[in-house]
Amino acid sequence: MKLKFWGARGSVPAPGPETNRYGGNTSCVQLTLDDGTDIVLDAGTGIRNLGLTMQHDCTLQILLTHLHLDHIQGLMFFEPAFDPKTELNIWGPEAPEASLEDRIARYISSPLTPIEVRELPCELSFKDSPTTEWEIGSARVQAAAVTHRGPTLGYRITEGDLSVCYLPDHEPALGASLVDLPEEWISGFELAQGADVLIHDCQYSDEEYASHIGWGHSRLTDTLTFAHRAGVKRLVLFHHDPLHSDDFLDAFMGAAVEGWTALGGAPDRVELAVERRCIELSAATA
Amino acid sequence: MQRPLELILARNLLSSLSTPAFLVDRDGLIAFFNEAAGALLGKRYEEVGSMSAAEWGETFGPLTADGERIPFEDLPLTNVLRRGKSAHARLHIRNATGDSHEIEASALPIVAAEIPRGAIVFFWPVGEE
Numbered sequence A: 001m002k003l004k005f006w007g008a009r010g011s012v013p014a015p016g017p018e019t020n021r022y023g024g025n026t027s028c029v030q031l032t033l034d035d036g037t038d039i040v041l042d043a044g045t046g047i048r049n050l051g052l053t054m055q056h057d058c059t060l061q062i063l064l065t066h067l068h069l070d071h072i073q074g075l076m077f078f079e080p081a082f083d084p085k086t087e088l089n090i091w092g093p094e095a096p097e098a099s100l101e102d103r104i105a106r107y108i109s110s111p112l113t114p115i116e117v118r119e120l121p122c123e124l125s126f127k128d129s130p131t132t133e134w135e136i137g138s139a140r141v142q143a144a145a146v147t148h149r150g151p152t153l154g155y156r157i158t159e160g161d162l163s164v165c166y167l168p169d170h171e172p173a174l175g176a177s178l179v180d181l182p183e184e185w186i187s188g189f190e191l192a193q194g195a196d197v198l199i200h201d202c203q204y205s206d207e208e209y210a211s212h213i214g215w216g217h218s219r220l221t222d223t224l225t226f227a228h229r230a231g232v233k234r235l236v237l238f239h240h241d242p243l244h245s246d247d248f249l250d251a252f253m254g255a256a257v258e259g260w261t262a263l264g265g266a267p268d269r270v271e272l273a274v275e276r277r278c279i280e281l282s283a284a285t286a
Numbered sequence B: 001m002q003r004p005l006e007l008i009l010a011r012n013l014l015s016s017l018s019t020p021a022f023l024v025d026r027d028g029l030i031a032f033f034n035e036a037a038g039a040l041l042g043k044r045y046e047e048v049g050s051m052s053a054a055e056w057g058e059t060f061g062p063l064t065a066d067g068e069r070i071p072f073e074d075l076p077l078t079n080v081l082r083r084g085k086s087a088h089a090r091l092h093i094r095n096a097t098g099d100s101h102e103i104e105a106s107a108l109p110i111v112a113a114e115i116p117r118g119a120i121v122f123f124w125p126v127g128e129e
Helices: A046-053 A069-077 A100-105 A220-230 A246-262 B005-015 B035-041 B053-060 B076-083
Strands: A002-007 A028-032 A038-041 A059-063 A087-092 A123-128 A134-136 A139-145 A153-159 A162-167 A197-201 A235-238 A270-272 A278-280 B021-025 B030-033 B087-094 B100-112 B115-125
Touching (some): A002 A046, A100 A123, A197 A220, A220 A235, A235 A246, A246 A270, B005 B021, B005 B030, B005 B100, B005 B115, B021 B035, B076 B087
Parallel strands (some): A038 A059, A059 A087, A087 A123, A162 A197, A197 A235, A235 A270
Antiparallel strands (some): A002 A028, A028 A038, A139 A153, B021 B030, B021 B115, B087 B100
16 A cells, blocks of 8 residues: 655645745645555645546546545646546535535536536546445545534545545544543544554644634644544644745644654654655555 | 544533533433533533433433423433424423422434434523523
């Protein structure tokens, strides 16, 4: 199993010299299974560069956590979607108001875009992510609703003995203390429990969070506490705030290592997501 | 076993309120009550944990004005859980020290994706503003 980060930024793309090292593209992670199946986690602007590297005559699976613009903006610029040889299956959260396709069509339609969803040349299907485990390629996929604004899912993808949990937009500590809350009452806990890699929202520093409570994102301390309690083997901090420069994130990384080791974690088991960085997962490296 | 997100959010909300309230899961288990409810009942949630409706009934009631226990089947809350409709009632409860209080209670179903998840019950002593 291999992970590659194509976009790790939250909220809005943040290109520029200040963000070159960590990257300015919004959420998109490629997960390549051992059988060659590609699962794409979210379709932020990072998916555009991913699309440029992909063969088109294939079947692709995109798992959307939710439909905020920073998680779907790249769909319109995903080159395989413009090739009739591509079969594209888009999974996402169910909502009572409209189907997944209709909700995505609010973005891919006039006047926001020059084409309509139905005009995309690829073979396209939209599916509500099931509430029970299902299979994609050689992996089992589990989805569950998690704390964010609006219908939002987290995912756990398991292949063999290895598992990756993806919770890019998540505020499990909203109105609760993660230190002593029973596990069954912690949003996303079951998805993350014992994962080999947890990719988790960490948009804010502890100081910044005070003015962003309820925005649907986590501060550093809560992310570390959540990961520690879930017993994950490796933590990747994700969804960097667009205002956070590379220099800020370098210092943030230092604080993360300090906090993680204070909880008993190994310093090399916590990191910040970096655009284009790969993580190879095998039983030996997990 | 992970609780449904709607119950997790409801618990987080109730734990931030000064209005006495409890949370019932879809099976009728009293899954949580907040500090304000605990003050009225004379027991904190952390002391008693989750309770079945029968255990709750034996400990706190609800009771009629004559002190008779109201059977679970006759509670307005049962309708909320079974039929997904709200309910409002005036009842008596007995706190941990045996004192009886008249209360008003309003119960609202929690439904997500058309699946009943449980109910929130707000209650407050009669006469209290």
